[in-house]
Amino acid sequence: MTNQNVIISDPRSGFDSSLLSFSPAVPGPLPQPGRFIAVPAMKSFKNIDSAEAARITALLDSMRASSPTRRSSETENLKSWIVCHPSALDMFDEIINASKGKQIVVFLDYDGTLSPIVDDPDKAFMTSEMREAVRGTAKYFPTAIVSGRCRAKVFNFVKLSELYYAGSHGMDIKAPVKGRNYRKGNNQTVLCQPAREFLPMIDEVYKSLVEKTKSIPGAKVENNKFCLSVHFRRVEEKRWTELAEQVKSVTKEYPRLRLTQGRKVLEVRPSIKWDKGKALEFLLESLGYANSNDVLPIYIGDDRTDEDAFKVLRDRGQGFGILVSKSPKETNASYSLQEPLEVMYFLNRLVEWKRSSLQQRYQRK
Numbered sequence: 001m002t003n004q005n006v007i008i009s010d011p012r013s014g015f016d017s018s019l020l021s022f023s024p025a026v027p028g029p030l031p032q033p034g035r036f037i038a039v040p041a042m043k044s045f046k047n048i049d050s051a052e053a054a055r056i057t058a059l060l061d062s063m064r065a066s067s068p069t070r071r072s073s074e075t076e077n078l079k080s081w082i083v084c085h086p087s088a089l090d091m092f093d094e095i096i097n098a099s100k101g102k103q104i105v106v107f108l109d110y111d112g113t114l115s116p117i118v119d120d121p122d123k124a125f126m127t128s129e130m131r132e133a134v135r136g137t138a139k140y141f142p143t144a145i146v147s148g149r150c151r152a153k154v155f156n157f158v159k160l161s162e163l164y165y166a167g168s169h170g171m172d173i174k175a176p177v178k179g180r181n182y183r184k185g186n187n188q189t190v191l192c193q194p195a196r197e198f199l200p201m202i203d204e205v206y207k208s209l210v211e212k213t214k215s216i217p218g219a220k221v222e223n224n225k226f227c228l229s230v231h232f233r234r235v236e237e238k239r240w241t242e243l244a245e246q247v248k249s250v251t252k253e254y255p256r257l258r259l260t261q262g263r264k265v266l267e268v269r270p271s272i273k274w275d276k277g278k279a280l281e282f283l284l285e286s287l288g289y290a291n292s293n294d295v296l297p298i299y300i301g302d303d304r305t306d307e308d309a310f311k312v313l314r315d316r317g318q319g320f321g322i323l324v325s326k327s328p329k330e331t332n333a334s335y336s337l338q339e340p341l342e343v344m345y346f347l348n349r350l351v352e353w354k355r356s357s358l359q360q361r362y363q364r365k
């Protein structure tokens with residue numbers, strides 16, 4: 001079916017079951033009937049075929065679900081979820097025990113992990129207390145920020161030159177110029193930009209998206225250098241389908257780009273096999289820990305895109321993924337933290353533990 005209006009249902013509503021087979025590439029929150037009551041059951045799509053309409057619907061549903069509002073009936077679900085994904089604060093001693101004889105390496109997502117989610121992406125500042133916690137962490141452990149934002153923008157928020165930065169979902173990686181000698185005398189800037197050839201295409205698509213979406217109040221297109229974010233957060237929900245259609249009308253001309261979703265955001269990015277998981281592996285290798293048992297990576301993130309990194313850790317059987325979430329989500333992470341404040345507590349505990357164990361070692365000498 002092409003070039004005609006397609007009526008498609010919410011996958012949970014029971015309409016049009018032929019379209020239920022599409023599932024997002026990454027896991028989402030546990031399906032809970034009745035949870036999406038504000039969502040219209042049917043959406044009307046113009047000028048796109050049914051398969052495409054199903055894909056857009058799935059992306060939008062998945063996007064809604066990644067920023068859910070907690071209802072009292074969900075408290076029970078949360079309790080049972082926590083049993084499988086206990087708080088990293090409660091499991092702190094287990095994490096420390098697992099790190100015996102190993103170098104802890106810390107990976108931190110930015111939005112929703114170090115800074116709270118806010119309406120205006122340009123105002124997602126981290127607190128100075130959080131900055132001190134990250135600074136302390138980097139003093140004792142190699143520490144990387146892994147973000148969907150472009151590297152320069154996330155650096156402007158974090159403002160710590162001693163960190164590794166992987167911007168654009170890991171497609172732009174840089175090590176601190178004066179890197180610390182963790183393992184192999186790494187004092188050079190490591191640079192990895194696997195999507196370089198896409199830069200002109202991304203710029204072109206950015207301009208088209210700005211033009212196409214300018215009539216939709218609240219829509220915002222963010223240029224993250226190797227990828228783009230189209231923000232839905234300040235758009236009236238009844239216009240989300242229209243916005244998604246506009247995005248699709250641009251990206252369908254670029255088969256080498258793909259669409260993924262995050263927290264009230266659609267991301268346009270190159271279809272290359274590179275993601276936050278690959279960035280984590282690249283950074284471990286750069287630090288001299290490829291195929292090594294002497295390392296314990298800890299990755300903390302809140303977003304769908306962080307699942308790629310959680311999965312790498314799970315597949316390697318190494319380290320811990322920690323999901324920042326207040327509601328139950330299907331995840332490859334081992335542990336959870338509820339919000340950025342808890343992330344800060346966790347980082348401070350890591351720092352305190354390391355400081356006191358170094359002190360004890362010094363006193364024994």
Ligand SMILES: O=P(O)(O)OC[C@H]1O[C@H](O[C@H]2O[C@H](CO)[C@@H](O)[C@H](O)[C@H]2O)[C@H](O)[C@@H](O)[C@@H]1O
Pocket residue numbers: 109110111112116117118119120121122124146147148149222224229231232233262263264265267303305
């Ligand atoms: O990988 P991250 O560091 O988590 O970046 C993912 C996206 O984060 C930002 O958007 C999200 O946070 C905004 C500010 O709180 C919020 O307004 C938006 O709704 C969220 O999706 C950032 O603006 C995007 O470019 C990143 O891709």
